[in-house]
Amino acid sequence: MQLINEPTNVTTQRIVLSIKDLTLAYQSERLILENLHLEIADGQVHGLVGINGSGKTSLLKCISGEIDFYKGKIFWKGKALSYKEVALLETNNYFYHYLTGREYLQIFQAYQSQFDIALVNEIFQLPLHELIDNYSTGMKKKLAFMALLSLDRPIIILDEPFNGIDIEGSFAFRKIINVLKEKGKTLLITSHIFESLTNICDQIHYLAAKKIYKSYTQAEFGDLYKDLENLLEKQNGYAWEKIKNII
Numbered sequence: 001m002q003l004i005n006e007p008t009n010v011t012t013q014r015i016v017l018s019i020k021d022l023t024l025a026y027q028s029e030r031l032i033l034e035n036l037h038l039e040i041a042d043g044q045v046h047g048l049v050g051i052n053g054s055g056k057t058s059l060l061k062c063i064s065g066e067i068d069f070y071k072g073k074i075f076w077k078g079k080a081l082s083y084k085e086v087a088l089l090e091t092n093n094y095f096y097h098y099l100t101g102r103e104y105l106q107i108f109q110a111y112q113s114q115f116d117i118a119l120v121n122e123i124f125q126l127p128l129h130e131l132i133d134n135y136s137t138g139m140k141k142k143l144a145f146m147a148l149l150s151l152d153r154p155i156i157i158l159d160e161p162f163n164g165i166d167i168e169g170s171f172a173f174r175k176i177i178n179v180l181k182e183k184g185k186t187l188l189i190t191s192h193i194f195e196s197l198t199n200i201c202d203q204i205h206y207l208a209a210k211k212i213y214k215s216y217t218q219a220e221f222g223d224l225y226k227d228l229e230n231l232l233e234k235q236n237g238y239a240w241e242k243i244k245n246i247i
């Protein structure tokens with residue numbers, strides 16, 4: 001039996017999600033991603049970190065099919081990836097104003113009738129009878145996460161899932177992510193909360209200079225933290241020296 005967070009050796013596992021030579025520019029034609037490569041093995045949870053604006057959300061949107069004007073190829077099990085393989089939790093979630101939480105989830109339930117709204121809500125405790133408009137930011141994110149769980153897709157992409165979520169909710173999210181992993185789903189998650197990723201990921205990728213700059217296995221997560229500290233020091237060393245004189 002393999003423990004959930006036991007280090008996995010990616011070289012011995014079958015690569016299922018493969019991104020090759022991905023290059024992306026928006027209208028301005030400034031390159032956001034350039035010849036980016038990324039591989040994820042079957043049933044693994046991978047994290048994606050990088051400074052604000054480095055292109056994490058853009059990459060996730062390419063994988064989920066929301067952006068289709070990139071160059072390069074994305075493969076799922078050796079074939080061109082279809083957006084139907086992917087479930088995406090976006091950073092910000094938008095809802096129709098006049099729906100209650102329950103009505104929203106019932107739309108998803110239509111696709112998977114065995115999805116038990118009441119059971120899942122025992123974990124999240126949302127006031128499902130209320131209009132979503134009256135939900136807080138964190139409650140909306142929980143609702144969107146619940147809806148995503150009803151979609152039985154092999155690739156699950158979570159963009160900043162822990163943003164705005166209370167401690168209990170983050171704990172529940174992590175537990176559910178581990179269940180999804182046990183069920184063989186492949187997950188890619190961004191987060192600015194380093195510890196939220198180290199607890200659940202098999203690998204973490206650092207996105208910088210428009211590509212996957214460096215990838216870290218579980219045994220190397222400590223190096224990632226040190227690398228980030230060193231990078232910050234190198235880039236802004238002078239400012240760090242002087243800042244105490246001006247604030």
Ligand SMILES: Nc1ncnc2c1ncn2[C@@H]1O[C@H](COP(=O)(O)OP(=O)(O)OP(=O)(O)O)[C@@H](O)[C@H]1O
Nearest residue numbers: 026027028032050051052053054055056057058059
């Ligand atoms: N629709 C768009 N049109 C033009 N430029 C965009 C668009 N969306 C994102 N960008 C630019 O692409 C770059 C990458 O943005 P992206 O949102 O992918 O970064 P990120 O790493 O997810 O950032 P953050 O950590 O702040 O969420 C940024 O410079 C951003 O301004």
